[in-house]
Amino acid sequence: MKIAKDIKELKDAISKFSGSVGFVPTMGALHQGHLSLIQKARAENDNVVVSIFVNPTQFLPGEDLDKYPRREEADKKICEVAGVDILFMPEISSMYHSDEVKLKAPSYLGYILEGNRRPGHFDGVVQIVMKLLNLVQPDRAYFGKKDAQQLVILQKMAKDLFLPYEIVPVETVREDDGLALSSRNVYLSAEERERALSISRALKAASRLIMAGEFSSEVIEAKMSEIMKDIDVEYIAIVDRDFRPLKKVKIQNSIILVAAKVGKTRLIDNLWV
Known part of the structure; x- marks a missing residue:
């Protein structure tokens, strides 16, 4: 595995490739x-x-940029064992410059739900992902469905800007107890983790209601709220794949989203229906 610390090293290593390229951007x-x-x-x-790059432009003032977990040596080992060909670990000075041309997230999709809670966050996401895509020039780039709003925005970016890169969604991975995997789970105490499980229980209950023929968003949200009564729920949203609110769930065209704080840790999860 080649570790590239700057853009020249990355481009030199990519120039030796033959065949298709898959890309996984991470923090x-x-x-x-x-x-x-x-x-x-x-x-x-x-x-x-x-790529491993903790992108400063997607953190708002007061968020956990400085505290964001960093495990460089462990991350290198994971990538090596997983068969990664190039691990790109640039410095901020390689990726950002003064008075840049800037991209902005869509005015609706980028500023509702997660965008409303974190205004400007998705501007930073599209800016760094565009940079990374243009550097790597992959055939396919892979993003988790847990970050549903981010995924849909990046798919829209690729479509609207006629990018030749396929944005591939990947299913959410959960721990045995149902908690969606997140780098921020390490912040949870044992008691907080137990309470956080109400998020996945609420989504499972929503799934059962839908399978039983209940499509009313109001009914589903009420049941989910009841299950999550012991945590600080920021929002429950039932939307279509363009993130427009739905009064009734549409099979194959709906996402149920949750954001909540457990202690000081903010968690998100969702169910793609």
């Missing part, structure tokens, strides 16, 4: 969820590039 602190992205990229492409 490090890799876990089984990231590994599932890498494994899918490995299965579908001749070459695999992973």
Whole structure:
């Protein structure tokens, strides 16, 4: 595995590739969820590039940029064992410059739900992902469905800007108890983790209601709220794949989204219906 610390090293290494390229952009602190992205990229492409870059432009003032978990040596080992060909680990000075041309997230999709809670967050996401895609120039780039709003925005970016890169969604990976994997789970105490499980229980209850023929968003949200009464629920949203609110769930065209704080840790999860 080649570790590229700057853009020249990355381009030199990519120039030696033959065949298709799969790309997995990450912010490090890799876990089984990231590994599932890498494994899918490995299965579908001749070459695999992973980036680790804690992107400052997607953090708002007061958020956990400085505290964001960093496990560089462990991340290198995970990538090596997973068969990654190039691990790109640039410095901020390589990726950003003064007075840049900037991309912005869509005015609706980028500023509702997660975008409403974190205004400007998705501007930073599209800016860095565009940079990374243009550097790696992959055939396919892999993103988890847990970050549903991010995934839909990046798919829209690729479509609207006529990018030749396929944005591939990958299913959410969960721990045995149902908790969706996240780098921020390490912040949870044992008691908080137990309470956090109400999020996945609420989504499972929503799934059972839908399978039983209950499609009313109001009824589903009420049941979910009841199950999550012991945590600080920020929102429950039932939307279509364009993130427009739905009064009734549409099979094959709905996402149920949850954001909640458990202690000081903010968690998101969802169910694609």
